[in-house]
């Protein structure tokens with residue numbers, strides 16, 4: 001059985017190999033958060049475009065500012081002012097944050113380190129050349145590439161595009177991910193379930209996860225645990241860029257997903273992973289499309305999506321697969337888990353004084369959505385560990401959507 005890292009490796013390899021070029025579209029920066037850039041963006045000029053003061057204070061010749069030195073202030077420069085005259089020797093100019101430093105000046109002394117009477121400014125301390133000035137071109141040269149194809153556009157990247165005037169961006173279209181639930185016990189979320197039925201909550205969590213991962217969810221509803229119905233709905237799902245199924249991949253008599261996919265020509269790269277929850281997860285390629293069979297228990301579905309489907313959506317968007325948001329935290333309550341599989345336990349991490357502390361949330365196993373709704377991470381218990389003591393350092397997988 002593969003570890004979750006090995007299983008991710010298979011997905012990244014196969015989806016990387018099979019995917020065609022991404023469809024692209026022009027999007028305004030306002031609408032582009034989370035999309036993947038499909039072009040290069042270059043600067044339109046140097047950045048900063050002029051020597052910029054980073055403080056409110058006085059522009060000086062650094063050699064002239066010394067403790068007790070006095071100089072005449074001969075004017076002021078506001079942010080946005082056109083600056084053409086050089087600073088005359090023996091004088092200073094009041095200058096604001098974001099304003100252009102005049103020729104001749106090589107330092108800005110913070111206003112806090114001066115006192116002023118009328119036009120005379122008295123300096124408390126000496127100045128170093130270059131202090132409080134960001135030199136023209138020091139952030140980026142003119143025509144320098146600052147954003148590249150395949151970058152995911154977060155708020156900083158979008159601000160950078162806006163800064164250089166790139167207000168329309170060529171982006172990859174969100175890959176369309178078909179979501180198909182299976183199970184005779186499952187009803188639509190707006191139907192009233194019978195006593196022994198359940199609502200299709202996985203369709204909702206999966207659609208949210210697809211969206212957050214950068215895809216466009218195409219919810220296909222629910223297939224009965226019957227070969228014909230499954231086959232027809234899988235056929236429909238394969239028209240999209242990827243297909244995610246929930247349920248029907250365990251060992252039960254009515255777990256038919258793998259067999260139906262096989263009959264449709266699927267090649268499988270794993271049909272179990274050494275994790276709990278989520279062990280029966282299946283990944284294959286069917287008619288050229290990546291197909292994920294995720295176990296139907298809701299927490300299993302959610303965990304296996306994050307581990308296995310999210311990286312595929314990255315690749316289908318023309319980006320690199322992002323690494324898992326794994327970090328270390330101090331265990332706040334001892335753990336006693338059955339060894340053999342890597343466990344992903346709903347857990348809550350919080351910063352406490354010296355660092356992050358994590359605590360598993362009591363749960364009833366992989367059907368317990370309420371436990372996961374209280375969690376902001378998964379505590380990752382390695383397969384070879386049984387007891388973990390308070391204070392030990394453990395890995396946690398952050399729930400990116402709530403932290």
Ligand code: AMP
Nearest residue numbers: 181183200201202247248250295296297
């Ligand atoms: P399965 O993986 O098909 O054996 O399903 C395991 C369990 O997950 C089922 O017994 C249901 O309780 C639950 N389940 C399956 N599909 C869904 C779904 N679409 N939404 C919510 N729970 C589900």
Ligand code: MG
Nearest residue numbers: 182183247248
């Ligand atoms: Mg089922």
